Amino acid sequence: MGSWPIVARPDHVDRLVDALAARPARAQVLRGPSGVGKTTVAATAASALAAKGRTIVPVVALDELRDVPLGALSPLLGAERFAPHDDVADRLQQLIALVGAHADTYLLVVDDAPLLDATSAAALYQLVRVFAVPALLTARDEHPMTGALARLLHEDLVTVTEVPGLGLDQTRELLRRRLGAEPRPETLRTLFDVTRGNPLFLRELVLSAERTGRVRSGPYGVELDPSRVPPHIIGTVASRLDTLRDDQRRFAELLAVAQPWPATATRAEELDTVDDLVAGGFVVASGEGAGGEGASGEGDRAHLRLAHPIFAEALLADLEPAARNRLRESAARRLLALPSPPVRFTAVCLLLDAGATVARDDTLWAARYAHAVGDHERAIAAADRVLATATEEDAPALATAHVTRAAALSALGRVEEADEAFARAEASARAGAAAETLAIVHLRWGQHTALRRHEPRAAADRIVSILDDLDATGRALLEPDLAKWRLMAGDREVLASHVIPPATLDRARGADPAPGAGPGDAAEHAAGHAAELTAALGTAMIATMAGRIDDASAAIASGRPLAARFAEVVPYGESLLDLSAFLVDVARGRIDDASAFAETRRLEPFAESSGVWSYALALIHLHGGRLHDAAPLAVLAVDQLRWRDFTGLLGPALALAATVHAQRGDQASARAFLDALEPAHHDDVKVRLQAAEAQAWLAAAEGDPESASAALTSAVRVGVEAGHLLLAALTATVALRLSSGGEVLDLVSSAAASSGAPFLELVRRAAEAREHHDAAAAVELAPALTTAGLGALAFGLVSAAPGWEPDDRMLVRRARVTASELSRTVVSPSRPRHARDDAGLTEREWTVATAAARRERSREIAERLGVSVRTVDNHLSNIYRKLGVRGRTELERELREFL
Known part of the structure; x- marks a missing residue:
């Protein structure tokens, strides 16, 4: 492979260039932990200024030369132009005079400025203070600014900028450039968590993995197993850790195995130690409560971390395995005293990693919790621990462990292993577990079959075959998902019915199970309330598709309190409710609110729902006419949904990507995306609608508008008949852009009357204007259409309007002005x-x-x-x-x- 890639940080670089190019210029200091990229940012800024004509004067300070007068400046003073001067003091005077006389043409760049010897630092101070020479300095967190440099700070002659680690997107970009492909999300998460975006640390882990053959291509991106940090990297911070007192080192070692450490777990006698560690730059406090009077933080959500990602490796490097395990156990015992589920999970994981004895129910809980929060490898490991010790008499525990393991395997894409595990889970559930456990097994197995295997019909058939084996609670748990899979399989009757929360459930189940309740009791409790959650999810989904805003909003509100509590049974409940809330905003015609909501969710780090929101935003950009914005998001959505799709959107995403590429004139890519659809995808009304759009644009590009119109009208008819009114209306807007037809108007009129949603009513009015060639209505509708996210339709209508009433010059002028304004953001699809x-x-x-x-x-x-x-x-x-x-x-x- 080539050299290690450099990720641009334009925000930092641009600010530096502006400040250093100003008159008068202001000196700049870049401060941050070692390896964070200070030198790279400084070099990039210096190169930019060199391109503008500045002469760069580089100075590198070294710890070994701190006691050597002018040691840092010796390379400059040894230049040939100063050769006539034998005395070093004369050479320094000449250097200062030369640079100072032409201050605006030079830039001093000093790396590790706090390590300058006193004489060199004094010379730097004089150049900045007296001659106003622009200067760019770097400084590590652990190196204090003293002497002449401190005077620059005290006299307010320098601006200090903290350089953070790379962000998640920057880390992804760097890995993609180095590895030649997108990293698998789990790999990205591991590397980002371990390195905290430190480029040096990241580089060493990746290079080490490459040298030892631990980089491989996988189905969802490049996979990389990070190893221990190379000794030479640990050595860069080890000497600094040697300055810690015994009490400070003990607490730092505690953080090394258990960070982030809840501030509330810190003992009173440790508070001074923590404050000293924070003051010394060894520990940082973050989260709510971290900014209070003690640096240790006293808020319930304040956490403590080691300030540098390599500190943990350096602190643990000299500890024997037994000592590390004792440290893990000690940390775990303290954390178990706190009530927070994430803290309890950390504690149980520490005990498991230490090889300590952990109660079976605690291990099983940790497995389920790990799967719910997306730590699927940990979920499998914990479930295996339970399966290794449970006996046939422990049928409830066996069934729960098997189904948790199976669901985690499915999430990781290990499809065949997942099916085997689900089969074992069903056998254990039938051998002696509660009926609710059997229902949970089939819920998760059905989700795997429908969404990971893309076989919704098989999932629905399996559920139907076992419904008679379940009680009312079990059937109530499964029926909403059964409706969804039937819908995906092309059953058009599903959306015509309402999903009602199960009234037969015992509302006395509201209390949590008693402490110490076994897996069977917990399953019964969870299944009962999860049935209410799945009913709310089903109602919200069907109501949003049908444009029934009030029904959808009520279902979302009823599901919110349950989604977090029963995430172990329905891990993606919160995200599914979020998707319904997004669609409610769309149905209301509030596209700005919907877009902001989707963007916020998409940017949540490592969210398994990321593909859903990339798809949603691509759809918004597509109908807004922003094809250049839609294209990368549509392709990204396909990749993300192949990795994790919990709502059956991979098929629609493939069709959406085809639509975007067809509109952009890339017919080969459009057909490739359509060809990637599985046979079962074509049964899904969502896919049929979106694929019809792609096929219509392809037909239009080939000069066949009749085929385009026929494909769209047929798809809209199917969507309306099936009750998929919201997406049918979106596809209808494409029909209105490509042609006019009375049947489209009839279909959207029927949909609007059935739904009552403002979005559908707006599409109906647009269809009416298009059918009747009502130019005035088209112009008047344009702002509302744009606000509702239909900028492409608005542009199409006002562009066609002058031809409808050419004799009305004022109206023609208004239409053309409106079209001109819209054309600044709307990209017209590629024509033949x-x-x-x-x-x-x-x-x-x-x-x-x-x-x-x-x-x-x-x-x-x-x-x-x-x-x-x-x-x-x-x-x-x-x-x-x-x-x-x-x-x-x-x-x-x-x-x-x-x-």
């Missing part, structure tokens, strides 16, 4: 290439021609394309000549069918 090829127009000439035909002024076209007005006018001259027209009026008539 032969239209411009026959005329000999280039891609840019075609863009200019269509804009001019819409009566955009040359200045407006130039601003949008980023060229000069003269360039636009030159293009127009060529266009007129090639098309044989004499001006914009004839150009408009020539291109009217393509606008």
Whole structure:
């Protein structure tokens, strides 16, 4: 492989360049832990200023030269231009005079400035203080600014910027560039958690894995197993840790095995120690309560961490395995005294890692909790621990361990192993577990079959075959998901019914199970309330698809309190409710709220719902006409949903990616995405609607508008008949952009009347304007359509409007102005290439021609394309000549069918 990639940090670099290029310039210090990238940022900023004509004066300070006067400046003072001066003091004076006399043309770049010898530091102070020479310094956290450098700080002559580690997206980019492919999400999470974005630490772990053959391609990205940190990296911080007192080292070692450490677990006698560690830069406090008077933090959510990711490795490097295990056990016993489930999980994991004896029920709880929070490898390990010790008499525990293990295997994509584990879970459940346990097994097995194997019909058939074996609670748990799988399998009757929360459940189940209750009791309790949750999820899903906003909102509200409590049974309940809430905003026509909601959820680190939100945002950009924004998100959604799809969106995402590429004129990619659909995907109404859009754009590009219209109308009809009204309305907007047809108006009118959602009513009005060629209505609807996220439809209507009522000059002008405004954000789909090829127009000439035909002024076209007005006018001259027209009026008539 080539050299290690460098990730740009434009925000930091741009601020530095602006500050150092200003007059007068202000000196800058980059501070942060070792390896965080201070030197790289400084070098990038220096290169940018060098490109602007600055002469860079590099200085590297070394600890070994701190006691050598002018040791850091010796390479500069040894330059040939100072050779006539034998005395070092004279050379220094000449250097200061030379640089100081032309301060605006130089930039001092000092790496590890606190390690400067006193004389060099004094020279630096003089250049900055007296001559205002721009200076860029780096400093590690552990090195205090003393002497002349401290005076720069005290006199407010320098700005200090803290350099953080790489963010998650930057870490992903770096790994992608190094490994040549997207890292598997679990690999990214591990490396990001371990290194905290420290580029040096990350580089060493990756290079070490490459050297030892622990990098491999997997089905969901490149997989990498990080090993221990190389000794030479540990050595960079070991000497600093040697300065710790015994009490400080003991607490730091505790953090090394159990960070993040809850501040509330800190003993009173340790508070001074913690404050000293924080003051010394060894420990950082984060979270609520961390900013209070004690650095140790006293808030319930305050946590303590070692300040540098390599500290943990260095602290544990000299400990024998037995000593580490004693440390883990000690930390675990203290954490178990706290009531928080995440803290309890950490404690149980520490005990398991230490090889300590852990109660079976605690281990089983840890397995279920790990799966619920996405730590599937840990879930499998804990479940295996239970299975290794449980006997046939422990049927409830065996069934729970098997189903937890199976669900975790499914999440990791180990499909065949998951099916075997589910079969063992069912056998254990039938051997003596409660009926509720059997229901939970089949719930998770069905989700695996429908979503991971893409066989919703098989999942539904299996559930139907065992319903008679279940009691009312078990059936209530399964029926909402059964409805979903039937819907995915093409059963059009599902959305016509309402999913009602099970009224037969005993509401006395509201109390949590008694402490010490066994797996069977816990399963019965969980299944009862999880049935209420799955009913709420089913109601919300069906109501949002049908545009029944009030029903959906009520179901979401009833499900929220249950989603977090029963995440072990329904791990993705919260995310499914979030998706329904997003669709409610869409149905209300509040696209800004929906977009902000989706963007917030998408940016949650390591969320297993990331594919859902990439898909949602791609859909928003597509119908908003922002194809360049939609394309990368649509492709990303496919990759993410292949990794984790808990709601059956992989098929729609593949069809969405095909639609985006078809609109952009990339027919080969569009067909490749359509070909990637599984046979069972085509039974799903969501897929049928979205695939029809892709096929329509492909047909339109081939000059076959009749086929495009037929595909869309047929799909919309199926969607409306099945009660999938919201997505059917979206597909109807594409039909309105490509053609007009009375049947589309009839279909969306029926959908709007059935739903009452503002979004569907807006689409109905747009269909009415399109069908009746009502130019005034089209112009009036444009703002509302744009607000609802239908900018592409708004642009299509107002672009067509001048041809509907050409004699109304004022109305034509309003339509063209509106179209011109929308064209700044809406990208028109690629039209048949032969239209411009026959005329000999280039891609840019075609863009200019269509804009001019819409009566955009040359200045407006130039601003949008980023060229000069003269360039636009030159293009127009060529266009007129090639098309044989004499001006914009004839150009408009020539291109009217393509606008």
